[in-house]
Amino acid sequence: MYKIMMFTGGVYKFSELKERIHDIGGFILQEMVMQTETMMHLAFPEEEERIIRDKAKETGGKLKELPLAGAEIMVVVPSLGKHHAVDPMCDIAEFLRRKGAITNMMGLARGVGKRIAQITAREKEIIEECDAAVFVFGDFKECLEVKSKICESVDVPYIITGGEPEVKIEHYVGNIGRKTARMRHKEEIDMLELLTEKIELLINDRRRELDEDPLATSPLFMKEILDLVLPPKAGEEFSTIMQLEGLRVKIEAGDEEKLKNVAIGKRKLSDICEIKKSEYDGYILKILPEAVTGNVF
Amino acid sequence: MEVKVEGGGEFCDASYEKICMSTLRDISLESNIDSVYMNCNAAEHVFIISVKIGRVQSPITVSDMTIKGDERLTVTTETYVPKLLDLLWDRYGEKVEQISRLEIALKIDDDEMRKLMSQVVYDPRVDLNTRILDGIDRILPEGARVRHPIRSTGRITIIASENPIKEEWKEKAKAMLSKMTKGDL
Numbered sequence A: 001m002y003k004i005m006m007f008t009g010g011v012y013k014f015s016e017l018k019e020r021i022h023d024i025g026g027f028i029l030q031e032m033v034m035q036t037e038t039m040m041h042l043a044f045p046e047e048e049e050r051i052i053r054d055k056a057k058e059t060g061g062k063l064k065e066l067p068l069a070g071a072e073i074m075v076v077v078p079s080l081g082k083h084h085a086v087d088p089m090c091d092i093a094e095f096l097r098r099k100g101a102i103t104n105m106m107g108l109a110r111g112v113g114k115r116i117a118q119i120t121a122r123e124k125e126i127i128e129e130c131d132a133a134v135f136v137f138g139d140f141k142e143c144l145e146v147k148s149k150i151c152e153s154v155d156v157p158y159i160i161t162g163g164e165p166e167v168k169i170e171h172y173v174g175n176i177g178r179k180t181a182r183m184r185h186k187e188e189i190d191m192l193e194l195l196t197e198k199i200e201l202l203i204n205d206r207r208r209e210l211d212e213d214p215l216a217t218s219p220l221f222m223k224e225i226l227d228l229v230l231p232p233k234a235g236e237e238f239s240t241i242m243q244l245e246g247l248r249v250k251i252e253a254g255d256e257e258k259l260k261n262v263a264i265g266k267r268k269l270s271d272i273c274e275i276k277k278s279e280y281d282g283y284i285l286k287i288l289p290e291a292v293t294g295n296v297f
Numbered sequence B: 001m002e003v004k005v006e007g008g009g010e011f012c013d014a015s016y017e018k019i020c021m022s023t024l025r026d027i028s029l030e031s032n033i034d035s036v037y038m039n040c041n042a043a044e045h046v047f048i049i050s051v052k053i054g055r056v057q058s059p060i061t062v063s064d065m066t067i068k069g070d071e072r073l074t075v076t077t078e079t080y081v082p083k084l085l086d087l088l089w090d091r092y093g094e095k096v097e098q099i100s101r102l103e104i105a106l107k108i109d110d111d112e113m114r115k116l117m118s119q120v121v122y123d124p125r126v127d128l129n130t131r132i133l134d135g136i137d138r139i140l141p142e143g144a145r146v147r148h149p150i151r152s153t154g155r156i157t158i159i160a161s162e163n164p165i166k167e168e169w170k171e172k173a174k175a176m177l178s179k180m181t182k183g184d185l
Helices: A014-023 A046-059 A089-098 A121-128 A141-152 A184-210 A221-230 A256-260 B009-026 B076-096 B111-118 B128-139 B168-182
Strands: A002-010 A026-032 A035-045 A062-065 A070-079 A103-105 A130-136 A158-162 A240-242 A245-250 A271-277 A281-286 B002-006 B033-041 B046-053 B065-068 B073-076 B098-102 B103-106 B120-122 B146-152 B156-161
Touching: A002 A014, A002 A046, A014 A026, A014 A035, A014 A046, A026 A221, A026 B103, A046 A103, A070 A089, A070 A121, A089 A184, A103 A121, A121 B065, A121 B098, A141 A158, A184 B103, A221 A240, A221 A245, A221 A281, A245 B046, A256 B033, A271 B156, B002 B009, B009 B033, B009 B128, B033 B168, B046 B128, B046 B168, B076 B098, B076 B103, B076 B120, B128 B156, B146 B168, B156 B168
Parallel strands: A070 A103, A070 A130, A130 A158, B002 B033
Antiparallel strands: A002 A035, A002 A062, A026 A035, A240 A245, A245 A281, A271 A281, B033 B046, B046 B156, B065 B073, B073 B103, B098 B103, B146 B156
């Protein structure tokens, strides 16, 4: 299995680190060089971690674990009004990004209230395009108990956050709730860490399921090929976003046929993936299991 | 400013006290409000909030925020400059020119200048109710959109819910209001 970590350091010998990554069959997912500072998201086989750590130490840089890397997470709030945005929605999303996830943020059209709270079919579909969701609700226990029912229909792993410390609902993290300022105190950061740990458990459960029925190819490998065949436009970031079971690809109109015919090993992309137009951005490529497609290489 | 929240349980009461304090501080109403009382009934989804209006700042005149010079005004308090410019442009049109951030050139005679210095630029009493209602709107849960105000002197009291407001809640709110007026709450 691949491990994803973040390297931060200077420019000294960082190209040697990149070569070492490629030599051991790894990938560079993101790279940012700002004058003398570099940041890279690296994916490499778990068993080669020692080699990478030694090389990173040689360059004087640091390696940091990214437990949520390779996952796309949706942060959902009842509405985009002042009550829910920007605090604590943006703090939660930022914390998840610091742990390696790609985040999206969504305000429900009619998520406010207790009895009147609803989620539409389209909103549900958009959430289900991601690997996991975090629902950010308010303070009142009675509201949380009723509102949690709108999350039950969502078919991806989710966590519900709220204010009340103890509420008898599944996948709940308390002590977050409504905020009027950034979460910067130690207790608040501890709650964000707890939230991340719970999401990590859900994501790891899903990774274990995928290990038992492996995909035809790794999303990392497919991303590498797609970035070569359909390079991103100048200045565009994140044209290919990794998910646990595939990719979200943003392509130009007219490139759909090109995308379907991209060669992955001995097969075409359309043979090994379900390609679906996203409800809100790009195309979702869901990689089929190897048991269905057969050997790709 | 005193804030008291009841009925939501220990955590929610403390949380909403913080929300009240920081919301009213953010919109600069802290010094204009004596006390805030909020009653939360999440089970029935009814929220009652009552704000007692306190001291209100006296009107700001041109002389309060500028120093008169020779055919010019030097601004000393930038907060109300947009309102001052509005007033000046309305009255004198092209005779007014903002030559720098804190300097306004004004080609008028001395008599007119003297009269101008006593003109009111901003009266906080004019939009106080609107600002308090905005603050209440930010504090109350967003789903509690059905609102019913209760009239009383020196106070703004609102009942809010996602459901139609029942008569019993109105009676309850009035009873709370009379307790507050007597100082029992």
